[in-house]
Amino acid sequence: MSPTSDLLAAALAQSGFHPRLPQQRRLYEAAKAAIHQQRLGAGGKLPSSRDLARDLGMARNTVIAAFEQLAAEGYVVSSRGSGTYVADLQAHSASMRGVGATPQGRSTAPAATPSARLSRRGQELTSYAAGPQFEIQPFAPGDPDFSSFPFKLWQRLQNRVWREARNDLLDYGQSGGHLPLRQAITEYLRISRSVKVEVEQVMITAGTQQSLDLCAQLLADVGDTAWIEDPCYWGARRVFQARELKLRPITVDSDGIAIAAADLATKPRLIYVTPSHQYPTGAVMSLARRRELLDVAVRKDAWILEDDYDSEFRYTGRPLAALQGLDHDDRVLYMGTFSKVLYPGIKVGYLVVPPALIPAFRSALYDLQRPGQLTVQATLADFITLGHFTAHVRKIRQTYGARRELLRHMLAQKLPRSVTISREESGLHLVIELPDQVDDMALAQQAAMQGISVKALSTYYLKPPIRRGLLVGYAYCTPEQITDYGRLLGTIIAAEAAA
Ligand SMILES: Cc1ncc(COP(=O)(O)O)c(C=O)c1O
Structure with missing residues (x-):
């Protein structure tokens, strides 16, 4: 042999x-x-x-x-x-x-x-890519409740679009998306989010990820600096890394992004923020910080990328106005998504660009992305203009609010005083704040072994983490799951915090 x-x-x-x-x-x-x-x-x-x-x-x-x-x-x-x-x-x-x-x-x-x-960039990207996760387990943060989606109604609206047999809906679409959808979004953003917007400024994209990528491609060159929040949404981080931007993590505290003197010594081209509900900590950016940020953007000649990904989910009081509405210098590009409020696979989001950027973004969207999906956009436009969107948001807000309260209640029964639960009243996840000595990654792993998919807060940091915690998603968990797994998670955390 x-x-x-x-x-x-x-x-x-x-x-x-x-x-x-x-x-x-x-x-x-x-x-x-x-x-x-x-x-x-x-x-x-x-x-x-x-x-x-x-x-x-x-x-x-x-x-x-x-x-x-x-x-x-x-x-x-x-x-x-x-x-x-x-x-x-x-x-x-x-x-x-x-x-x-x-x-x-x-x-x-x-x-x-x-x-x-693979290219050098490809090798680098895939070396830190987490890859898809196929199984959604209780408490994985981010996903909405799929069972609340109005399937029948959607099917009816979609059938109507297809019955009309309009040739123009079968093309890529050249003007930044289906006009009735852009009009519906314009109206919604003006009323609900205090965004200053004309319909020409709205581009329909395949979601926030694509909006960010367009911004990175059109507004920054390889090696330029992007300020990102620390901790930060990993999706934004990945896009900027893929476009070979230099990342400057800026500390986040309870008032949102906190720009320090050392940060001001750098020159950002892009500043990525989630002012309404910082991802992942949940902090709401204060008015003073919003003003400061706009002022810094003007002084530094930088663009602010405002990711308003889940502002529909505010459980008490009125949703907060967008940062873009305070901008008098056309520095802010505002982006939203239907991933959270409808379902992630719909792959529809929107980007509001300052008037001077309209031609560049419209042609880049067409040239680089070949957007299409106009029949989905037409269905969504009808869904919004016929009032179903508002009704759907109202319904799921109530459902999620009740689930959030139940989760809080279940956890509070088990958690010791040294562990606190985030108090902000929005979003699809809670943050459980842990004492410094508790290793949140080890705790997340321990929970995973019991079938619970929480995420460790420290994994969202670029700099050494200043807070430890767990992100706990509840939107798609049934009350029974929240009761059982909430109790179990509370017990696991309590044992670790006491050790
Ligand atoms: C901060 C933030 N922005 C945006 C998104 C969703 O973006 P997309 O429209 O690409 O699905 C997410 C999803 O988890 C998010 O956490």
Whole structure:
């Protein structure tokens, strides 16, 4: 048996190595892993399919199929008559120029593997990307209650849009989004959020993430500085990192972003804030801080990106006016989303830009994004103009408010005095503030083992965290879940805080 057969046999025999996969796939996985780990080195010759099949006790066709898959993905290079060789994964740049060589010196260079093809930026981005989470467990912060969505009503409105069979709704849309939706949003923002806005300033985007990305692309260059809140919404952080901006974390206290003298020594191009309900701490930016921020933006010639992601969920009193409404210098780009109030997969948000930026944003939206989704936008426009949006917000606000109170009640029964629950009356999550000595990440992990998905506050900081805590989402949890898991979470925290 050759050393390669030995190595692959050992990998296959390893307990738990894809035991349920077909043999061909297991062999492919074993060989791929060995190539990645360089246990099978570049240029090394693999045994013939006949020998390997004999050594591993497999059918020859199984081995041939595995070799073919490895060759198709660029892990090995097969050459008729001369055998199969391990490809040089590092040589992809040469292979793209067509000068790579097989061990025989011919220029049939292997295609690079998907991971080897990533750009430097791509590698950096994926190295810290958390990836999708498929299962929503109780208390994961952020999601609304899907069961409250008016499915039947939506279906009726959507059917009506499709029945009209309008050709213009099938195109990408060139003017920043479906006009009736932009009109409806303009009206809503003027009345509910005190935003100073004309319909031309409103662009419909695929949500806040895209709004932020457009801003980063159009308003900042690689290496420019973006001030972000510390702690900060990870989605904003990711966009700015992807656009290669220098991040300057600015401390957040109970009045929102607190700009220090050392911060003023830097020159931000963008300032990202969540004034109505700071994400994740929940702080509301005071009027004095809002004025100060607007003043700094003018002095620094910076743009303020106001993310007003969940202002619909204010459970007592009137929603607070947007920062944009105080801006007299056209420094603020205001953005909102339907992710929270309807459902995240709708992928509809809006961006209000100062008048001077309208042409640039409109053409960039069209050129870079090819927006489309006009039938969804038309359905949403009807949903708002026919009064369903306001009714839906009223209904879910009540539901969430009651869930919030229930959660507070369940936790308060268990938590010691050293642990406090955030008092602000808005949003889709609570923050449980922990004493400094409690490791919030360890606590979140402990809760996860019991099926509870809270997030540690310290993971949202760029600088060393100044507060420890847990973010607890409640919007989509049923009262029964809140009662049971709230009690359990309270018990877990109490045990840790007392230790
Ligand atoms: C602060 C903040 N902004 C925006 C969003 C949602 O953005 P999008 O419209 O991209 O879904 C979230 C979602 O969790 C958020 O926490």
